[in-house]
Amino acid sequence: xxxxxxxxxxxxxxxxxxxxxxxxxxxxxxxxxxxxxxxxxxxxxxxxxxxxxxxxxxxxxxxxxxxxxxxxxxxxxxxxxxxxxxxxxxxxxxxxxxxxxxxxxxxxxxxxxxxxxxxxxxxxxxxxxxxxxxxxxxxxxxxxxxxxxxxxxxxxxxxxxxxxxxxxxxxxxxxxxxxxxxxxxxxxxxxxxxxxxxxxxxxxxxxxxxxxxxxxxxxxxxxxxxxxxxxxxxxxxxxxxxxxxxxxxxxxxxxxxxxxxxxxxxxxxxxxxxxxxxxxxxxxxxxxxxxxxxxxxxxxxxxxxxxxxxxxxxxxxxxxxxxxxxxxxxxxxxxxxxxxxxxxxxxxxxxxxxxxxxxxxxxxxxxxxxxxxxxxxxxxxxxxxxxxxxxxxxxxxxxxxxxxxxxxxxxxxxxxxxxxxxxxxxxxxxxxxxxxxxxxxxxxxxxxxxxxxxxxxxxxxxxxxx
Numbered sequence: 001x002x003x004x005x006x007x008x009x010x011x012x013x014x015x016x017x018x019x020x021x022x023x024x025x026x027x028x029x030x031x032x033x034x035x036x037x038x039x040x041x042x043x044x045x046x047x048x049x050x051x052x053x054x055x056x057x058x059x060x061x062x063x064x065x066x067x068x069x070x071x072x073x074x075x076x077x078x079x080x081x082x083x084x085x086x087x088x089x090x091x092x093x094x095x096x097x098x099x100x101x102x103x104x105x106x107x108x109x110x111x112x113x114x115x116x117x118x119x120x121x122x123x124x125x126x127x128x129x130x131x132x133x134x135x136x137x138x139x140x141x142x143x144x145x146x147x148x149x150x151x152x153x154x155x156x157x158x159x160x161x162x163x164x165x166x167x168x169x170x171x172x173x174x175x176x177x178x179x180x181x182x183x184x185x186x187x188x189x190x191x192x193x194x195x196x197x198x199x200x201x202x203x204x205x206x207x208x209x210x211x212x213x214x215x216x217x218x219x220x221x222x223x224x225x226x227x228x229x230x231x232x233x234x235x236x237x238x239x240x241x242x243x244x245x246x247x248x249x250x251x252x253x254x255x256x257x258x259x260x261x262x263x264x265x266x267x268x269x270x271x272x273x274x275x276x277x278x279x280x281x282x283x284x285x286x287x288x289x290x291x292x293x294x295x296x297x298x299x300x301x302x303x304x305x306x307x308x309x310x311x312x313x314x315x316x317x318x319x320x321x322x323x324x325x326x327x328x329x330x331x332x333x334x335x336x337x338x339x340x341x342x343x344x345x346x347x348x349x350x351x352x353x354x355x356x357x358x359x360x361x362x363x364x365x366x367x368x369x370x371x372x373x374x375x376x377x378x379x380x381x382x383x384x385x386x387x388x389x390x391x392x393x394x395x396x397x398x399x400x401x402x403x404x405x406x407x408x409x410x411x412x413x414x415x416x417x418x419x420x421x422x423x424x425x426x427x428x429x430x431x432x433x434x435x436x437x438x439x440x441x442x443x444x445x446x447x448x449x450x451x452x453x454x455x456x457x458x459x460x461x462x463x464x465x466x
Contacts (some may be wrong), residue, residue, distance in 0.1 A: 024065075030197070031057060031064070036133050038051075039128070040129065050219070060432065063424060082406065088166070089167060101141075105145065106138075113135055116131045119131065143192075155180040157171075157178040158178070179245065193231050196368070202362045205357075225351065232335040239329075259285065261280050268288055270292070277312075316382045316385070328374040332371060338361065342357060
């Protein structure tokens with residue numbers, strides 16, 4: 001019988017390290033594409049502002065990249081330390097996907113990252129731009145494989161199950177392109193773009209409040225508002241499609257995040273409330289009649305299953321999923337509203353001179369990251385009590401380690417992470433507190449060594465979305 005306290009602590013440890021890790025690859029995925037666009041615009045227009053912004057943000061990219069490497073390695077080790085049973089049973093499927101990610105993304109990025117950071121004067125602008133494009137492509141390939149592996153855990157397909165409970169590949173195409181993959185990959189990539197858009201926009205707004213004439217700050221703020229206008233509404237549509245897919249393949253997760261206990265038709269949309277696992281009710285619920293079925297099934301009288309359709313031991317912890325989902329959706333609509341507001345003010349030639357918009361953008365700097373973390377909380381907590389949905393329970397995936405051992409390593413992680421990554425985030429914010437200057441210098445050759453203790457030739461990309 002597994003030590004349930006040890007399993008819980010192992011889950012907390014994985015959630016803690018994931019929380020630090022996931023914001024870093026999300027930032028690098030979005031920022032790599034942003035850098036590619038900036039350099040492409042500079043090559044096309046020869047406008048010095050684009051090159052200044054490229055050099056300004058590539059320093060932030062190198063720092064977040066290096067921190068992501070460290071946090072990604074820690075995440076990988078935990079599969080062997082705390083989750084060895086999971087690794088043993090799912091290794092024939094999840095292991096090759098992780099390996100493909102290393103072969104197709106890690107090596108690609110590691111080979112061209114040094115050129116991107118330090119090689120413009122050596123290889124010339126065109127080849128340097130190609131290196132930047134390859135690094136950006138590598139981050140997307142990394143997201144492809146990691147999201148494929150994680151999506152397989154959500155909606156397993158293309159496998160056979162041996163009598164002793166081991167998963168073996170039967171159809172690699174079905175396993176890689178499993179039922180939720182095509183919804184979760186764009187959802188994650190768009191989330192990464194929104195993280196960067198609102199962080200870059202906040203930095204631009206911060207400097208515009210102090211120097212409205214700074215050309216680079218105006219450009220980065222303008223580009224961020226265009227991205228918010230375009231990406232946020234698309235993300236809402238993709239999220240809706242993802243929700244329909246989840247309702248079909250993981251109805252228990254939908255019931256938990258919606259706070260519905262009874263199966264019914266024409267169910268209301270619960271705006272706020274407090275799911276109570278003991279009484280099997282959602283207390284203090286504020287509801288809109290029929291809207292739940294309309295949103296979830298696109299039918300006014302569509303059927304939605306309630307949590308009571310599953311045994312208590314097979315239910316996700318609804319309060320966490322319920323509120324994490326509302327935080328994610330609320331921030332998503334707020335980001336879309338800010339993008340539309342920016343467009344209206346742009347048409348009125350007031351984009352850079354409206355204080356409330358600039359201050360709101362500064363306040364929204366972490367919005368993308370908070371929404372991202374909330375979304376992953378919905379995804380991972382909503383899948384419980386399984387690691388492979390419906391097939392492998394979490395308690396049967398953990399290593400046979402005593403609770404005291406897991407608690408000791410968890411405490412060590414908390415202390416080390418707060419010191420190391422706390423210092424890294426402070427350093428990044430200090431860099432962003434300085435406005436981009438005309439003739440912005442590129443990153444110094446020893447930047448990675450000074451900030452993360454990693455030589456440029458040794459850098460590899462973190463596991464995006466792990």
